[in-house]
Amino acid sequence: MRYELFYWTGIQGRGEFVRLALEDAGATYVDVARDQGDGVMTRFLAGEQPGALPFAPPFLQAGKLVLAQTPNILAFLAPRHGLVPSSVASKCFALQLQLTIADLVGEVHDTHHPIAVDQYFEDQRIEARKRAASFRTQRLPKFIDYFEQVLARGDGQHAVGRNHTYVDISLFQLMAGLDYAFPLAMHRLRRHTSRLRLLSERVAARPRLAAYLASSRRVPFNKDDIFRHYPELDDV
């Protein structure tokens, strides 16, 4: 199966969670918009293609199937590429964790866009400072503690039992994004992230992922992305 991944060029964004899983699996895929430009997604979003209508990128074409929503795409790909155990309990727990990661990613986005997604950060920076303060002091530690507790209940290195899954890959990406966006806040939380750090190192060292991360295909984090570094939103 040759997959076609559709996502905005120029940022990692939510597409990166799918891209990392495809890379780790050694799957054959085309990053369509990087080849043909963002305009290639318009016909899907306008409903001109048959199949499932996406609300927004990322979406994946797999044969005749079109899938959108990051956790949905990952839950589809994972059993086909050994990235989740086959039991119902494991699949459900993996999806549950991925949805919790998606919730956290949404909250990260809203630290720089607390009022309106269609307005610039500069037009909502006062509100962004307030939201970011609440995020750093209340929400981020709660999510971090949760994921650490999940790892502690398993073997300490994997989110789902003793198996490497797409959730581990997403947790790596989550930590990378948080380190970029909130370096001071993450440094302050360092005593609470020991298992997540070990997991991240393990994931980043997987040969296919290490090759991808060192390649030019890994777009650097930047200020158009979901994870953004604004010093005024980090620990002060």
Place this chain on the structure above:
Amino acid sequence: MRYELFYWTGIQGRGEFVRLALEDAGATYVDVARDQGDGVMTRFLAGEQPGALPFAPPFLQAGKLVLAQTPNILAFLAPRHGLVPSSVASKCFALQLQLTIADLVGEVHDTHHPIAVDQYFEDQRIEARKRAASFRTQRLPKFIDYFEQVLARGDGQHAVGRNHTYVDISLFQLMAGLDYAFPLAMHRLRRHTSRLRLLSERVAARPRLAAYLASSRRVPFNKDDIFRHYPELDDV
């Protein structure tokens, strides 16, 4: 299978999407916190139970399995109760739509809590007015148009092909919540919601759901819930 549903008493919240699916399916379930109080959830959230650790309610116990995250619970229940077709394409599309509903519900929540979930609405009402204005004029029409387009691509009455699914039930609940929270904005959008209205009427008339909605088990919407009615956040 006798299910145990765990969710905060006193509000519909995200738990209602699960409750409605269980009611429509005629499933045997206990609404545990309504019998025993919210404290019964503490041992799950504190990690004192085996199985999947929930980050937050709702969660469902099904035999030895514990599942959290609303779309995950629904995707688990649906094939067991005829609430989604068995094909991979249908299951994936249903989950994709449910995740998009969840995104919209999250944005509804943030209209009254744009800065911090742990602070009162009254302490963020200025920001709430701004966020709600953006929601009503930009985001809500975009989501509504999307779901109408999804219905138009099918038979006009069902989200997933010609089949009644858990997504239809959730779209009914979404419309009910939006009508409660934003009556003026929804009235203004009335020419754009004709298929969603027909779907909502069909779902509400299903015998088991009609009986549930008329019962005292259906907690009224209120100002502790996700869908809240603050006139200042509605169309002005």
